[in-house]
Amino acid sequence: MTQPPNTPETNPLPRLGNCPGCAQEIRLRTDGTLRQHPRYNVRCPGSRRPAEPLEPTFVRWLHANAARRDAYTNRITHLAQSTFHGCTRSPKRTPADMPWTTAVQLHDELHQQQVRLTGSENRSGYGGTERCDWMCRDVTHAGHVYAELLAAAAGRAA
Ligand SMILES: [Zn+2]
Numbered sequence: 745m746t747q748p749p750n751t752p753e754t755n756p757l758p759r760l761g762n763c764p765g766c767a768q769e770i771r772l773r774t775d776g777t778l779r780q781h782p783r784y785n786v787r788c789p790g791s792r793r794p795a796e797p798l799e800p801t802f803v804r805w806l807h808a809n810a811a812r813r814d815a816y817t818n819r820i821t822h823l824a825q826s827t828f829h830g831c832t833r834s835p836k837r838t839p840a841d842m843p844w845t846t847a848v849q850l851h852d853e854l855h856q857q858q859v860r861l862t863g864s865e866n867r868s869g870y871g872g873t874e875r876c877d878w879m880c881r882d883v884t885h886a887g888h889v890y891a892e893l894l895a896a897a898a899g900r901a902a
Pocket residue numbers: 763764765766767768781787788791
């Protein structure tokens with residue numbers, strides 16, 4: 745399945761609130777109350793009152809893009825799904841599971857993972873002679889798109 749033709753390249757900055765029942769981050773309705781939980785289609789006790797909106801950080805925005813259906817043609821969706829869904833047998837992860845918040849921190853994390861795997865920060869090149877690879881570039885691109893969304897949101901608020 746692909747997105748309908750007028751769908752933007754990425755999902756907007758997410759409006760999320762903490763569920764008082766299960767501590768999950770759940771999307772907010774326009775009235776500030778929590779939507780149904782995506783996994784069980786339920787609402788926890790206490791979740792019908794308006795919740796404090798959470799900051800739409802890079803990690804939360806990237807997670808919001810993991811639900812899109814255009815991973816074969818959209819690098820950001822692909823990055824989101826490989827970051828949060830992993831392989832089919834591993835449980836889906838959430839922003840709270842991640843040790844990073846920003847795109848710069850995710851980029852650092854990629855190189856730290858590489859050090860743990862190979863002893864070197866280099867992810868590319870024959871014999872690992874180059875520091876960055878396509879995934880680094882995808883993270884950097886996603887960081888730029890996110891920064892543009894933040895700037896646009898700040899412009900609307902001003
Ligand atoms: Zn809940």
